[in-house]
Amino acid sequence: MNTDQIVRTFLEYFEDRGHRRITGSTLLPPPGDSVLFTTSGMHPLTPYLEGRPHPLGRRLTNVQRCLRTTDLDEVGDRTHLTVFEMLGTWSLGDYGGPSSLDWGYGLLTEGLGIDPGLLHVTVFGGDDLTGPDTASLEVWQGRGVPVELTVEDNWWSNGPTGPCGPDSEIFLWTGDTPPESTPTGDERWVEVWNHVMMRYRRLADGSLVPLPQHNVDTGLGVERLASLLQGRTSVFECDVFDPWRRLLPALWQLDEVSLRLVCDHVRSAIVVIGDGVRPASTGRGYVLRRLLRRVLTVLRRDDPSRGLGDLPDELVRHTLDRFRQDEDPDVVRRVLLDEEHRFGRLLERGRQVLARPRFRGPLSEEDLHHLHDTYGLPRDLVLNLRPQ
Template sequence: MTYDPISRTFLDFFRERGHELVSDGSLIPPPGDPVLFTTSGMHPLTPYLEGRPHPLGRRLVNVQRCLRTTDLDEVGDCTHLTLFRMLGSWSLGDYDLPRSLRWGYELLRDGFGIDHDRMHVTVFGGDEQVGPDEPSLRTWNELGLPVELTGAENWWSNGPTGPCGPDTEIFVWTGDGPPLGTPGTDSRWMEVWNHVGMRHHRHPDGRLSPLRQPNVDTGMGLERLEMVLGGHRSVFEGAGLVPWVRGVSGGWGLRDGSLRLVADHLRASVVVIGDGVRPSNTGRGYVLRRLLRRALTTLWRDDASRTLSDLPTGAVRHTLDGFGQSGTVDEVRDVFSGEERRFRELLRRGRPVVSRRRSRGPLTDEDYRDLHDTHGLPRDLVDGLLAEVS
């Protein structure tokens, strides 16, 4: 089962249960939103989760492109991606969390064919403000799944203030043989789906008050689910990543973590460009610049002659088509090539500057600030140049 069949199975399941389809939005939030990129399926729905009536009703479903940079240092392993698609379903003051859990279990078991014995769940066990999530605990016990009670790990919020509530996470065993241990003790348990009982609002002083309406918000990473269903060891074996893995491996000879990082960052950059962003020194443009420069740094680590001119064009076209973007391969190539030229020039000018500064002794925070403010050299780039000097 690949990509599109997974999406169709998910969407059809919820549409049969009265959910209306919300179209996939851009990575760019609407004007006035302080967040640089859409980070989850619920992000565009925040006003409706806070009580505004949604024009499509109280039951919604979609597949939303998302981009997160909070885990950049982990990209390169087998499960983390900068760009991913999130399968999401919502109840805006309609049905409760236990119903969502029952539907989730039914879809995983019957719709996707995941064996009951390969599932494990976690539930919020309570803290000093809110008691244990008893309804979810009862539901999972009735369904016969093993349950682990936790604390902050099962409390969801979109930030220090705003909508929040207890969540329950569904894990699937990805190892060979019968399941062992629990999600907290064995990494072969893969978290695939999070169901949030969004019924509180956290204030700046830490107080909780009830939301105008209790909601249910669920999110499941499509690429991770595809990994589980395909019996893969990595999300990079999925339909959306394989063209990049082949292109990066065949074109530049990268392997393992370096291959995965470059494939991830270039794929994410293509979609960011397709949604209208161009490299710059601030905001969204700086995120794009950072992704491209991290990819280039990895490419040049053992061969400075590598160039984005050798970009795997088939992978670019596959990604643009897959995300329904109207951009062309030539447009992407022009952005990539321009950024590569600027980065090579910055490195050429930066090496002697960093070398002179390093000759005085270890760099201080003040040195890093000056190198950034005066010479345009960000800290991660300086660290890379220091590694060369060493």
């Protein structure tokens, strides 16, 4: 299946089971949300997970674009992306975790054709505040799927306080050998789908109180699922990235990890700009600025003549279309080039500052803070200009 077929299969499967399809929001979370960007499909649904009736009912499904910067340093490996699409389902006080897991198993094995023998799951094993998730354990034992019990890895929360609960994660074996070990013991087990049984609210003192309604919140990354189903070795080889892998290697000669980072960060920057964010020194704008500076640092490391002006128009249009955004591609290109020019001026200032006697020796943490606070030179940029 190509990615569009996978998304369609997922949504139709749950529509056949009474779920209403809702429209995904932008990367900008709803007012009052403490995060800068939407990081999961549940963010726009927070009021409904807390008890407000949803106009389309108690069973919902959608595809939502998300941005996560907590994994920024891992981008370049096989599985992590900064901007991605997430498929999700929700039960707002309707069915429980066992039904969600049973349907999830059916979709993966029957709807998407995954060999059940390549699956492994993890389940919450219990702690001092709440017991083990025996209902989920019984579902998987009944299906003959091997289970690993964990504690911290299978407890989901949206922060130190707020909705939370046990979860069960489904993993797919990606090794060349028959499956072995467990998800926490072998990285060849790749997480595919997380089912959260959102039953509690954690208070500021750490205690748990039951939510007014028990919800189920599930999510799985589109690109990661597509790469696994298409037999690819990384998310950057699924069909979504076909235009990038066709055009960029001929344009910029990069090693594989650098190519992945450039593809991810430029693609993410286009989506962030498409949702109305512009580079700035704080907040969302700084996330965008940091993404672009990381790209430019990699591009210019071996060849100062490389720049975003060389980026093919096809990639800008492809990304905006993929994420269903209406922004003018020419506007996106202008934002990219303006930020590149700003970065060039910053590089020149950085070289002049670092040439001063004070900074000619090894740089201390105090030096790095001073360079940032006084001259606006980020740590990444300084270390690139003057490796320790």
